Amino acid sequence: MGLRPVKMAKVRLIGLKSNLERTIGALESYGGIEIRKVHAKGLDNIRAFAGHDETIAKMLRAEAMLSRMQPTQAKARMGEKETSEFLKSKEFREILERIEKTASEIEGAEGEIANLQDMKARLRKFSNFGIDFGKLASSSVEIVAGIVPAGKGEAARKAIEAIPDCSFAQKPASKNTTMFIVALAKGRDQQLENVLKTGFERVTIPQIGSTPQKAIKSTECAIAELEARKAALEKELGKISAQFYPKVAACHELLGIQAGKSNAASAFAGSLHSFIVEGYLPEGKFARFSQEMRDEFGERIEIIKISAQELERRHEEAPTLLEHPKILGPFEFMTKFVSIPKSNEIDPTMIFLLFFPIFYGMMVGDVIYGLVSFILARWIMSKVTPDNILKPISLVWMWSAIPTIIFGFIFDEFLGVSHTEIVARFTGAEHVVLYHGLERIHNIELLLGITIIVGVITIASGFGLGLVNALSHGNRKHAIAKGAWLGLTLFGSAAVGTMAYSVFPAQFLTPFTAVAALCVAVIIWAEGFMGIIEIPSVMGNILSFARIIAVGLVGAIIATILNDMAFPSLDKGALLILLIPLYIAGHLMNAGLAMFESLIQGARLNYVEFYSKFFEGGGREFSPFKFERKYTKSDT
Amino acid sequence: MALLETEGAKAIAAGIAILGGALGTGLAQSAIGSSAMGVIAEKPEQATRLLIWLAIPESILIFGFIVALLING
Numbered sequence: 001m002g003l004r005p006v007k008m009a010k011v012r013l014i015g016l017k018s019n020l021e022r023t024i025g026a027l028e029s030y031g032g033i034e035i036r037k038v039h040a041k042g043l044d045n046i047r048a049f050a051g052h053d054e055t056i057a058k059m060l061r062a063e064a065m066l067s068r069m070q071p072t073q074a075k076a077r078m079g080e081k082e083t084s085e086f087l088k089s090k091e092f093r094e095i096l097e098r099i100e101k102t103a104s105e106i107e108g109a110e111g112e113i114a115n116l117q118d119m120k121a122r123l124r125k126f127s128n129f130g131i132d133f134g135k136l137a138s139s140s141v142e143i144v145a146g147i148v149p150a151g152k153g154e155a156a157r158k159a160i161e162a163i164p165d166c167s168f169a170q171k172p173a174s175k176n177t178t179m180f181i182v183a184l185a186k187g188r189d190q191q192l193e194n195v196l197k198t199g200f201e202r203v204t205i206p207q208i209g210s211t212p213q214k215a216i217k218s219t220e221c222a223i224a225e226l227e228a229r230k231a232a233l234e235k236e237l238g239k240i241s242a243q244f245y246p247k248v249a250a251c252h253e254l255l256g257i258q259a260g261k262s263n264a265a266s267a268f269a270g271s272l273h274s275f276i277v278e279g280y281l282p283e284g285k286f287a288r289f290s291q292e293m294r295d296e297f298g299e300r301i302e303i304i305k306i307s308a309q310e311l312e313r314r315h316e317e318a319p320t321l322l323e324h325p326k327i328l329g330p331f332e333f334m335t336k337f338v339s340i341p342k343s344n345e346i347d348p349t350m351i352f353l354l355f356f357p358i359f360y361g362m363m364v365g366d367v368i369y370g371l372v373s374f375i376l377a378r379w380i381m382s383k384v385t386p387d388n389i390l391k392p393i394s395l396v397w398m399w400s401a402i403p404t405i406i407f408g409f410i411f412d413e414f415l416g417v418s419h420t421e422i423v424a425r426f427t428g429a430e431h432v433v434l435y436h437g438l439e440r441i442h443n444i445e446l447l448l449g450i451t452i453i454v455g456v457i458t459i460a461s462g463f464g465l466g467l468v469n470a471l472s473h474g475n476r477k478h479a480i481a482k483g484a485w486l487g488l489t490l491f492g493s494a495a496v497g498t499m500a501y502s503v504f505p506a507q508f509l510t511p512f513t514a515v516a517a518l519c520v521a522v523i524i525w526a527e528g529f530m531g532i533i534e535i536p537s538v539m540g541n542i543l544s545f546a547r548i549i550a551v552g553l554v555g556a557i558i559a560t561i562l563n564d565m566a567f568p569s570l571d572k573g574a575l576l577i578l579l580i581p582l583y584i585a586g587h588l589m590n591a592g593l594a595m596f597e598s599l600i601q602g603a604r605l606n607y608v609e610f611y612s613k614f615f616e617g618g619g620r621e622f623s624p625f626k627f628e629r630k631y632t633k634s635d636t
Numbered sequence: 637m638a639l640l641e642t643e644g645a646k647a648i649a650a651g652i653a654i655l656g657g658a659l660g661t662g663l664a665q666s667a668i669g670s671s672a673m674g675v676i677a678e679k680p681e682q683a684t685r686l687l688i689w690l691a692i693p694e695s696i697l698i699f700g701f702i703v704a705l706l707i708n709g
Contacts, residue, residue, distance in 0.1 A: 337685065389684055448705060540695065547698045604691045 005347050008318035008622070009283040010306040014276050019297060020046065020268065023275070024261045026296045029634060030289060031626035033279040034319055035267045040276060043269040049262040058087075059255035065096055065248055068103040070238055074246035077633040083254045086247060095244050102237045109230040113223055119206065120219045125179055126205075126212040128171035134209035144182045144192065145203045152199040153178040159195040166191070179203070250631035257627045264625060280318050280622065283308050308344075312473075318343040320619035328353060330395035338607050339617025345469050348606075348615055355458060355610065356396070356602050361403025362451070363551045363598035364591075365440065366413040366559070370404035372591040373397055397595055400602075411552075412437020415587055416559020425567060440549065440556050447549045449501070455545030456493045458605070459538060460486055462613025469614050481526035485613075488519035489538060541609040547601050555594040562586040650704035657700020664693035 011033065015023055027033055037045070078086070086092055125147070126133075136143050148156040153170070156178075160168050166184040173179035180200065184191060192200075208215040268277045281289055290303050311318055320343045324332050328349060334356070335341070335349045364370065377397035384390045408414070414422040418439060423432045440447055463486035470479035495512035497503035504512070523531040566586055568579035611617075672686040 338688075393684075444705060448702070540699075543702060544695045544698060546702050547694065550698055550701050600687055600691045601694070604688055607688060608692065 003346050003350055005341060005343050005345075005619075006321040006323050006622075007283040007308040008280045008311070008321065008343050009286050009308055010278060010280055010311055010316070010318065011286065011289070012276065012278050012302075012304040012306070013293070014274060014302040014304070015297065016300055017046075017270055017273050017275050019300060020265065020270075020275055021049065021261075022296070023277070023301070024264050026293065027264075027277075027279070027625055028257075028261060028627065030292055032285055032624050033281040033289065034623050035264060035277060035279045035625045037267040038269040038276055038278050040269045043271060043276065046265045046268045046270045046275060048265055052259065052262045055255055055259045055262065059252060059259055061096065062248055062252040062255060065099045065103075066245075066252055068099060068237070069241040069245050069248065071249075072242055072245040074249070074631050077629070077631055078247070078250040079633055080254060080635045083247075083250045083632050087251050087254065092247075092251065095240065095248065099237070099240055099248075102233055102240065106230055106233045106237065109226050109233065113226050113230070116219050116223045116226070120216055120223070122204070122206055123208070123212045123216045123219065125173040125203065126181075127216060128173070128179070129169060129181060130211055130213070131169075131181070132211050133205065133215075136205075140186055141183050142186045142188070143205060144184065144189075145205050146180050146182070146195075146200045147173055147177045147203055148180065148198065148200050150176045150178060155198040156180060156195060156200050159198050159200075162194065163188075163191045181205075246631055253627075253629060253631050257629075257632075260627055279625070281624075282321060312344055317620070319622040321622035322347055322349060324349055330392035330399070331356075333392035334396060334603065334606075336621075337603075338611065339615075340619040340621050342616055342619040344473065345616055345619075346465055346614060348611060351461075351465070351610075352606055356606055357400045357403040358454070359548060359602035359605050360400040360598045361405075361407040362454075362548045363601060364400075364404040364555065364594045365407040365411045365552050366416065366555070366591075366594075367405050367408030368415045368587075369555070369559075369591045369594055370401045370408050372588065373404060373595045374401035376592065376595065377401065393599065397599065400598075410438055411440050411556075413439065413556060413559075415563065416556050417563055425563075425569070440552055441560065444549065444553065447552075448546055451545045451548040452493075452542060454548065455542040455609070456489060458545065458610050459541055459613060460489045462610045463489060464614075466614035469616075477526055481523060481531070482614075484519040484522035484526065485534075485538070488516055488523065488535070489542070491519065492516040493542065541612075544609050545605065547605070551594075551597055551601050554597075555590060558590045558593075559587065562590065646707050650707045653700045653703040653707065654697070655700075657697040657703075660696040660700075661693045664696065665690060668693065 013023065027035065039045075126145070146156075157168075157170065157180075160166065160180060160182055163182075163184060166182060168180055168182040170178055170180045182192075182195075196202075206212075206215065210218075268275045270276070286305055290305075293301055293303055308318070320340050322332055322335070322341075331353045332349050334352050335347065341347050361370075364373065374397075377394040380390055381394040381398075384394070412418045412435070417425070418437065419435075420431065420433050424430050438447070463482050467479050467482040467486060470476075470482050491512045494504060495509060495516055498506065498509045498512060520532070520535070523534075527534075562583060566579050566583045568576050568583050570576075572579055668690055672690060675686060676683050
């Protein structure tokens with residue numbers, strides 16, 4: 001844990017090609033090294049293992065089976081050897097066949113049910129006619145059916161009546177439509193032209209040998225039989241799942257691992273008899289890694305270490321590994337949310353932990369809202385899944401509730417009013433004065449000054465960290481420029497404060513201004529005249545911290561309005577029924593708004609104003625070569 | 637001209653400062669907001685990240701707020 005990511009070293013392994021598979025196994029088993037694809041002149045990258053495509057095909061088949069099964073928990077994880085033997089067994093093939101057969105029968109039954117449901121819906125439209133459709137077939141007469149919207153029924157009837165040698169019947173098909181069955185001489189379809197113009201929409205007559213009512217009944221029976229069959233098949237699949245899901249899942253997992261290992265071979269480069277591979281690992285763990293490799297391969301492997309310092313000298317970028325206690329997890333999320341730091345720059349997680357709660361606490365700044373935000377955050381956490389983005393955000397809210405309560409006491413704000421007033425409102429006890437707080441609504445100018453000072457300190461800290469970053473990279477000119485910016489921020493602000501608000505005695509004005517001017521000269525020397533353009537931007541960054549008081553005031557004023565207009569005092573009589581829920585909901589909404597707005601604005605002050613002074617980002621997260629195992633365990 | 641010497645003139649000036657800031661912020665946010673919606677339609681996982689971008693132009697309003705405070709102070 002610290003202000004920098006874990007130091008990463010690079011490792012180069014050279015070994016015998018005959019040991020390639022064992023080496024990949026050993027690297028996976030170690031689980032703490034990120035393999036990097038080697039591009040070496042004169043050496044080709046090694047192809048995936050023989051049978052790779054077959055492994056992938058098997059894995060996809062197992063995946064398809066798993067998607068049809070009902071997931072069940074494994075009682076114990078299977079060993080690799082046991083899983084591998086099961087994969088080759090006749091039992092595994094038989095299980096797959098059983099699943100495929102059952103699932104395919106279920107799909108077939110579902111398809112038939114859908115067809116029959118569709119048929120039933122079509123038959124219903126004809127159910128009012130009571131005609132035996134089996135008797136309608138004729139070599140000289142054509143039967144045409146069609147639906148017409150209710151308003152056009154009369155026009156359609158007239159058009160049909162106009163057709164010579166034709167007879168028809170009409171019945172309501174639904175609430176808003178009428179069904180017509182028209183009998184006309186075969187081959188006289190063109191006579192329907194005028195009928196079609198009335199909105200007559202032709203409907204296929206179901207191929208049934210009875211009346212629609214009878215056909216509906218027999219369709220319903222067929223559906224019921226198929227439903228029963230489907231239920232029995234699903235029960236059968238459930239039984240297979242309960243018995244074999246963990247085994248099939250273990251096979252799928254093992255096949256995935258085998259495919260992953262086989263694929264990893266392509267990161268290796270090799271000659272006829274030897275291979276070379278490179279990877280990154282935490283520098284502190286190199287000795288253990290080296291020992292493990294020696295134990296496995298003895299002298300038949302060459303291990304070369306390239307230290308973090310050497311990587312820095314070569315300007316080679318290693319992957320970034322952030323290591324913090326679990327408790328800082330949500331703040332690490334906030335860092336990664338913007339960008340992952342490079343492995344050789346400052347990790348801003350601890351800085352975020354230090355600054356963000358202060359900004360957030362100053363913005364919400366109410367004891368009761370602090371408690372409410374803590375409870376709301378706990379509630380959200382209990383409702384969301386661990387991979388939901390709201391989980392780490394809720395944790396940040398929970399942590400930030402502590403400074404919110406502290407600032408609430410400093411500002412003497414309890415639901416937007418002082419402790420004296422809140423005690424008076426709820427208990428009737430007048431003039432209870434325990435202390436005098438810095439109420440935001442009555443001290444706007446003072447607090448505005450304080451937020452600007454917070455801004456100056458934050459921006460100066462940013463430049464300070466930028467100075468440290470530049471020094472650690474050995475970039476002296478950049479470090480001098482950062483130092484000059486730091487000086488300009490501090491002394492320039494002090495000069496302005498002294499001139500406009502007499503923050504310091506007047507005799508300090510000249511030296512402050514002189515140092516600030518000297519800093520400007522250094523900036524011009526280090527960054528050129530373009531550097532001066534940045535001065536208004538830094539001023540804007542500092543003034544931007546005024547949002548702390550602005551956002552805070554909004555919350556405090558909404559709370560005050562609620563207290564003035566909706567406070568449910570006993571003298572309100574029957575109105576209390578309305579006022580109590582309105583008062584509670586109003587304050588809950590205000591607390592929620594304050595939580596959300598303060599999170600966004602607090603994060604923004606860090607990301608935009610603060611981080612821009614020292615943070616580069618754009619790092620790549622360390623991703624060790626290992627596989628997640630839920631159903632299998634390694635035999636080694 | 638007497639109007640400009642009254643407290644009312646200060647209040648109007650403060651109002652204009654806030655109004656200008658609010659309009660500027662609104663205009664900028666409308667452009668960012670519509671672009672953000674386009675991104676969210678394709679990549680919903682970026683929604684939270686885009687909220688930060690949406691908050692960027694609020695500085696303009698904050699500057700208006702400071703000016704308003706200075707006028708009234």
